[in-house]
Amino acid sequence: MVKNITIFTTNTCAYCVMVKKWLGAKGFAYEEVNLDTNPERQKEAFELSGALSVPVTVITKEDDSKEIVVGYNLAKLAPAVG
Amino acid sequence: MADKEIHDVIMVGAGPCALTAAIYTTREDIDTVLFEKGVIGGLAAVTDWIDNYPGFVDGISGLDLSDALYKQAERFGAEIRLGEVTEIIDEGSMKKLVTTDGDIYAKSVLVATGSDYKKLGIAGEKEYYARGVHYCATCDGAFYRDKRIVVVGGGNSAVQEAMFLTKFATHIDLLVRGDSMRASEILQHELEKHKEKITVHLNTTTDEIVGENNVVTKVVGTDTTSGQKIEIETDGVFVFIGLLPNTQFLASSKIELDEIGMVKTDSNLQTSMPGVFAAGDVRAGATMQIASAAGEGATAALMIRKYLEDHERGVIAPPSPATMSAT
Numbered sequence: 001m002v003k004n005i006t007i008f009t010t011n012t013c014a015y016c017v018m019v020k021k022w023l024g025a026k027g028f029a030y031e032e033v034n035l036d037t038n039p040e041r042q043k044e045a046f047e048l049s050g051a052l053s054v055p056v057t058v059i060t061k062e063d064d065s066k067e068i069v070v071g072y073n074l075a076k077l078a079p080a081v082g
Numbered sequence: 083m084a085d086k087e088i089h090d091v092i093m094v095g096a097g098p099c100a101l102t103a104a105i106y107t108t109r110e111d112i113d114t115v116l117f118e119k120g121v122i123g124g125l126a127a128v129t130d131w132i133d134n135y136p137g138f139v140d141g142i143s144g145l146d147l148s149d150a151l152y153k154q155a156e157r158f159g160a161e162i163r164l165g166e167v168t169e170i171i172d173e174g175s176m177k178k179l180v181t182t183d184g185d186i187y188a189k190s191v192l193v194a195t196g197s198d199y200k201k202l203g204i205a206g207e208k209e210y211y212a213r214g215v216h217y218c219a220t221c222d223g224a225f226y227r228d229k230r231i232v233v234v235g236g237g238n239s240a241v242q243e244a245m246f247l248t249k250f251a252t253h254i255d256l257l258v259r260g261d262s263m264r265a266s267e268i269l270q271h272e273l274e275k276h277k278e279k280i281t282v283h284l285n286t287t288t289d290e291i292v293g294e295n296n297v298v299t300k301v302v303g304t305d306t307t308s309g310q311k312i313e314i315e316t317d318g319v320f321v322f323i324g325l326l327p328n329t330q331f332l333a334s335s336k337i338e339l340d341e342i343g344m345v346k347t348d349s350n351l352q353t354s355m356p357g358v359f360a361a362g363d364v365r366a367g368a369t370m371q372i373a374s375a376a377g378e379g380a381t382a383a384l385m386i387r388k389y390l391e392d393h394e395r396g397v398i399a400p401p402s403p404a405t406m407s408a409t
């Protein structure tokens with residue numbers, strides 16, 4: 001079970017829009033961290049994902065384990081929230 | 083057994099071409115479903131700013147244009163599914179589409195799958211993908227605030243993206259393989275205005291991306307006029323060296339492609355498989371512009387309407403090989 005979801009995004013990232021659209025359509029709420037307005041959190045996104053790229057979606061489960069999905073990748077996102 | 087799911091038209095892709103086609107077909111009450119495996123809006127959605135799409139005096143951001151096209155298509159009833167079409171099978175008057183959502187049938191199909199970024203195919207490129215090697219400036223540029231970047235390519239996309247990246251980077255080295263740029267005059271003129279931040283290296287190949295401790299540190303290239311190896315220190319590399327048509331999924335269909343894999347059509351935009359049309363960047367002869375992709379989308383929609391009407395009346399003309407365009 002999903003406890004909460006955080007998505008790291010930027011203003012110009014089209015794949016971020018797709019992740020939000022997809023999660024929204026599946027009825028998931030999420031917190032968005034926009035790295036253009038919060039550049040100080042870039043390091044956190046990188047440390048979590050190992051990628052210099054957005055979107056980074058962090059799915060925290062009920063047992064506090066985390067799954068991290070880089071990019072708009074439904075093959076990874078769907079099982080991570082499922 | 084469950085009934086087959088059948089639609090009047092299925093559009094593969096939801097870039098500017100298919101979204102425009104969908105506006106036309108749905109306004110005519112033609113039952114339309116689009117499949118999109120990536121971003122709604124296609125390559126237009128990942129482009130920062132579009133200055134040459136008619137009707138927007140000051141230009142429009144790629145995301146805003148895509149969103150407007152999407153909403154307009156949805157307003158008339160287009161259904162967009164987030165999934166991939168992996169095969170088109172000709173079953174005569176019906177086409178079977180194999181998709182990540184299962185099999186689905188259509189009386190007609192529009193292939194509007196555009197193209198994807200080419201890779202360099204050099205050492206370090208795969209290893210540092212998304213950790214220093216990138217193909218989308220609007221997605222990943224923000225990670226390069228106050229850093230140095232290398233951009234590879236000399237065409238319109240490379241120049242446009244290099245200029246976008248000046249928002250973040252302290253300096254950009256633009257590596258161009260040829261002895262001149264392929265970008266349009268107007269973009270080259272714009273590039274001049276950024277000469278403080280962008281250094282253009284003509285006659286320079288990009289041979290290797292090198293890193294240390296998991297981070298990119300330099301690009302190794304060759305100055306082809308002197309044959310000398312050169313090294314450019316950098317924090318990241320953005321690659322824009324052209325596009326490859328998204329037609330691999332047509333390999334088993336026998337739909338005719340040209341030598342670089344673009345879909346051949348006749349003058350009605352019909353492919354060699356009757357009832358399957360192609361338009362936009364994926365079509366042999368495409369001019370690779372949003373306005374032309376939208377225009378071809380509109381034309382394809384009208385041709386599809388005619389095909390469906392003829393089909394209802396039992397008058398089906400096969401595509402004429404004599405008019406198939408390859409250029």
Ligand SMILES: Cc1cc2nc3c(=O)[nH]c(=O)nc-3n(C[C@H](O)[C@H](O)[C@H](O)COP(=O)(O)OP(=O)(O)OC[C@H]3O[C@@H](n4cnc5c(N)ncnc54)[C@H](O)[C@@H]3O)c2cc1C
Pocket residue numbers: 094095096097098099100117118119120121122123124125126129131132133134135165166167168194195196197238239240242243328331361362363364369370371372373375
């Ligand atoms: C960096 C850059 C800058 C550009 N700037 C401009 C500009 O300023 N002005 C301009 O006019 N043009 C510009 N272009 C070109 C423009 O983006 C394209 O001409 C236009 O997007 C083509 O539209 P399309 O619908 O044919 O294809 P695309 O936009 O490529 O859309 C095709 C869609 O099909 C999807 N797809 C592919 N295969 C499948 C499958 N098997 N199943 C489901 N979906 C699939 C893809 O994910 C994609 O979303 C630029 C291009 C680039 C790369």
